[in-house]
Amino acid sequence: MRILKIQTLRGPNYWSIRRHKLIVMRLDLENLAETPSNEIPGFYEGLVEALPSLEGHYCSPGCRGGFLMRVREGTMMGHVVEHVALELQELAGMHVGFGRTRETATPGVFQVVIEYLNEEAGRYAGRAAVRLCQSIVDRGRYPKAELEQDIQDLKDFWRDSSLGPSTEAIVKEAEKRGIPWMQLSARFLIQLGYGINQKRMQATMTDKTGILGVELACDKEATKRILAAAGVPVPRGTVINFLDDLEEAIEYVGGYPIVIKPLDGNHGRGITIDIRTWEEAEAAYEAARQVSRSIIIERYYVGRDHRVLVVDGKVVAVAERVPAHVVGNGRSSIAELIEETNLDPNRGEGHDNVLTKIELDRTSYQLLERQGFTLNSVPPKGTICYLRATANLSTGGIAVDRTDEIHPENVWLAQRVVKIIGLDIAGLDIVTSDISRPLREVDGVIVEVNAAPGFRMHVAPSVGIPRNVAGAVMDMLFPNEQSSSIPILSVTGTNGKTTTTRLLAHIYKQTGKVVGYTTTDGTYIGEYLVEAGDNTGPQSAHLILQDPTVEVAVLETARGGILRSGLGFESANVGVVLNVAADHLGIGDIDTIEQLANLKSVVAEAVTPDGYAVLNADDRRVAAMAEKTKANIAYFTMNPDSELVRKHIQKGGVAAVYENGYLSIVKGDWTHRIERAENIPLTMGGRAPFMIANALAASLAAFVQNVTIEQIRAGLKTFRASVSQTPGRMNLFNLGNYHALVDYAHNPASYEAVGAFVRNWNTGQKIGVIGGPGDRRDEDFVTLGKLAAEIFDYIIVKEDDDTRGRPRGSASDLMTKGITQVKPDSRYEVILDETQAINKGLDMAPNNGLVVILPESVSRAIKLIKLRGLVKEEIQQN
Ligand code: ATP
Ligand code: ATP
Ligand code: MG
Ligand code: MG
DSSP: OOEEEEEEEEESSSSSSSOOOOOEEEEGGGTTTTTOGGGTTTTHHHHHHOGGGGOOOOTTTTTTTTTHHHHHOOOHHHHHHHHHHHHHHTTTOOOOOEEEEOOOSSSSSEEEEEESSSHHHHHHHHHHHHHHHHHHHHHHHHOOOHHHHHHHHHHHHHHTTTOOOOHHHEEEEEHHHTOEEEEEETEEEESSSSSOOOOOEEEEEEETOOHHHHHHHHHHHHHHHHHHHTOOOOOOOOEEESSGHHHHHHHTTTTTEEEETTTOTTTTOEEEEEEEEHHHHHHHHHHHHOOOOOOEEEHHHHOOEEEEEEEETTTEEEEEEEEEEEEOOOOOOOHHHHHHHHTOOOSTTSSSSSOOOOOOOHHHHHHHHHHTTOOTOOOOOEEEEOOSSSSGGGGGGGEETTTTTSSSHHHHHHHHHHHTTTOEEEEEEEESSTTTSHHHHTEEEEEEESSSSSOHEEEOOOBSOOOOHHHHHHHHSGGGGGOOSSSSEEEEESSSSHHHHHHHHHHHHTOOOEEEEETTTTEETTTTTEEEEEOOOOOHHHHHHHHHOOOOEEEEOOOOHHHHHHHHHSOOOEEEEEESSOOOTTTTTTHHHHHHHHHHHHHHTTTTEEEEEEETTHHHHGGGGGGSSSSEEEEESTTTTTHHHHHHHHHEEEEEETTTEEEEEEETTTEEEEGGGGGGGGGTTTTTTTHHHHHHHEEEEEEEETHHHHHHHHHHHOOOOOOTTSSSSSSSEEOOSSEEEEEOOOSHHHHHHHHHHHOOOSSSOOOEEOOOOOSOOOOHHHHHHHHHHHHHHHEEEEOSOOOTTTOHHHHHHHHHHHHHHHOOOOOHHHHHHHHHHHHHHHHTOOOOEEEEOOOOOOOHHHHHHHTTTTOEEEEOOO
């Protein structure tokens, strides 16, 4: 077996609209191409031995053991690889359930599709599955050690990619609310929502968290001063920079017991509490010095440690933090009890799990000693032995939810304190003997205020009810169902995508909104080019959706990008499908026009149920997409008598129709005339029918988004298919006694589209300079030739500079074959070089005639025309 290609899908895709995370592996079975699993001696046994848990895969029989039954009865190896890849991920703790295997048009070559949670793990699982199956085929077994290593590697990928418990809680809540999110490329920034409506977070800081509040909270001494001045109970304390001042400081705070901590520490680093002697104080001072230059000396307050979480001015959760401890069982030593406790799978390193493993430090031994123990003591059953003095979870502490117990006065105080410090999300550390009584009454204090407080003690307390604190954050960031997204309009089809995308963007600009759009020519925001290039894939979509100035996204969505990585967005408000015609067939395992239609239908299917799929009623494959999408349907048609559209309107649907020379929107009983086609420059005076179709699609897409008829009209009338706005799309040049037209048409449907315009040219002879990209199928070139013969009076056949792997002369032979097949007496010649071919066409231009150039390089063609002393670029004026 050989892996030919591995692709990673990250959005709605050809295989699934709902499952966005898929690996597509193109697998050549080689010598196994004709051998199903039952014909490989020992394969079934070897597979069951290596992965007995495959028993749990139902597969098509729909019951436990179903998949293994298929293996025993005989199934192709690609299918086995699929199930093994899923199971390997499962064994590493990643729950994935979706897989598909299909044979391609190349016999023995399969597409194996598997779901993943982590990209790297998914690709790894695919490769490991091939290795495993091959090994069983060759040797009857897969070594246990290798399987263990595979699973360990997969676990490592999974762990390394985890976002941390607080961020995890936030993105989970976002997903639950249908708020899109993505990771930005730096500083662990998470974007929630799209475009201008996005909010950003980094751990539990938001883009609203004020820098002054954060800096104040990080400076414990300043925090205490500000709070003390406001009458808030805080520990009596002072700051020193020299050991010499320690004695005086202890006196100032009222003598032992005291607390010594670094001025700007966190996570309990360098803190010693309950210090009772000068020796302890000196050691604690040194420990704090490791973390910070300035040292806080504070009175020690006896009590329990609480964390009060305040979000958007409201207390949303309270947890008591209990320091790391073990409970005696009368048999085990303290050392053994620690080891046992740390076996808990919920305990990880640092902050990456619900709890943290217990680790002892310098103060632990002293603490044990005070309790009368050593590590080797066997404490009596039920005795609690504290191992750390402070209760930070990151030093092995546990959390107990106390949200329902806090006294209202303490709630009021906590909320007031957070306002005083100036934070939107804050965690207060409160030491008090009883949180259900006012601090005032029990000599409780607010020890510090934390910016970016961790959520894990609230979302996963060891004892008590988990609190949905991320929900409170979402309520703050996106109050009262305010949309987190922006309108997304996605445009696909075989031909006319760029034109329609640009036109739609232009129409939308009439509303005064900032429109971000991507096309094959580049990515734009408002009036400006952001990035040139063929930007019709998910990365370009991300650029637009991540931009905080963009209010509306219009995305040209091409076949290649959908195939390579899926859509770059979760769902769209409008999905426009213009047409499906034979082009690119045979590329990327899309071999038939039906498959191509299924691929483009992803755009219609990924529309939200309250959005619209804008479909071409005149193209039966596009019209049929109405069956597949859950969205509302809006049709456009060039045929005012379309039966489909008539019925649709009768049922209350909306449509855009070309009738009596007008582009109109029909809804219910009313026809809203937008404009006469001949007043719309893009349609070249109404002579280019396919441009009318594109304009109908764009108008309809805007209309269903509540853009007004007046705004649509204004957009249509001011959009010009000029070289600068739409290079290579029906650019017509007036050269005095003849015209030249430059167009990108390179497939049969677009040839016919241009042909419709050329046929309307009644003043003189029509010359065509034709060609097409070399990676298309032989029969496509023959078709191009046939079409050209029907359209032009004289044809010059040329080839692209880049033949895309096809031998020079082959494409032109096929095209001439097509020409002579339909019109044996056609007048034509072959000039392979594009520049020479164009020049010849222009040289022989007849009076009042039209030279149609369908070039590889539009800019070069236009340059050649301009060398002829172009009179002017013809723009239709209204
Ligand atoms: P974190 O950032 O994890 O909250 P930290 O390193 O910022 O911790 P503090 O919050 O100042 O440090 O102190 C850690 C813990 O030590 C407190 O939660 C509390 O349990 C205890 N503590 C600190 N100061 C005092 C004090 N004056 N009296 C009693 N206990 C204290
Ligand atoms: P690409 O796949 O190269 O990005 P595209 O789909 O973006 O193409 P456009 O750039 O808008 O298409 O148009 C390319 C050419 O396709 C046009 O110049 C014209 O010849 C033809 N064309 C445009 N719209 C249509 C249409 N609705 N039907 C058929 N052909 C069309
Ligand atoms: Mg603290
Ligand atoms: Mg395009």
